[in-house]
Structure formats: C-alpha cells, structure tokens
Amino acid sequence: MRKFKRVDLHSPCVLLLNGKAVKSLMLNFSRMGAGISTDFALPQKKYVSLVYKNEKDESIRMLAYVTHSSFIDGKYISGLQFVGIEGRSAS
Numbered sequence: 116m117r118k119f120k121r122v123d124l125h126s127p128c129v130l131l132l133n134g135k136a137v138k139s140l141m142l143n144f145s146r147m148g149a150g151i152s153t154d155f156a157l158p159q160k161k162y163v164s165l166v167y168k169n170e171k172d173e174s175i176r177m178l179a180y181v182t183h184s185s186f187i188d189g190k191y192i193s194g195l196q197f198v199g200i201e202g203r204s205a206s
Contacts, residue, residue: 119145131164148196157181157193176202
C-alpha cells in the first residue's frame with residue numbers, strides 16, 4: 116500500500132536529462148513522486164529534473180530520483196521520487 120495517495124494527471128512536462136530538455140507526460144503524482152511516460156527508458160537510479168506547471172500556472176522544477184522504468188503498451192513508464200524543489204517561476 117502506498118503511503119501517499121496518487122492523483123491521475125496526464126499533463127505535459129519536461130525532463131532535464133544530461134543537459135537536454137525532453138518532452139514527457141506526467142501520468143500521476145503524489146506528495147513524494149510522479150509516474151512519467153517517455154519514448155525511451157530513463158536511466159534507473161539516476162537524478163533528473165522534472166519541470167511542470169501547477170494549478171497556479173507556475174513552472175515548478177523538481178529534482179527527482181528514477182526508481183524504476185518499464186516498457187508498457189509501446190511507452191516507457193518510469194517512477195520518480197521527489198528529492199526537492201529546484202526552482203519556481205510565475206508564467
């Protein structure tokens with residue numbers, strides 16, 4: 116059983132990985148992490164930055180740890196565990 120409730124989202128986001136911005140889809144999130152869909156496998160046990168817009172239309176940049184990645188229905192689904200907020204800006 117999960118410690119924090121997940122909320123389904125299906126919202127565009129960007130992953131910053133090795134200095135490159137990669138368009139992705141945030142499938143769900145909780146207080147501690149997010150499920151992400153990408154066209155390629157994310158490197159497991161590595162850190163990435165996740166940039167997304169919140170309900171106030173602010174861009175949030177979170178440092179996250181890739182916990183797992185699986186290939187499901189033609190897409191890679193990865194689990195990210197949030198480490199901390201790297202930045203926030205009004206749009």
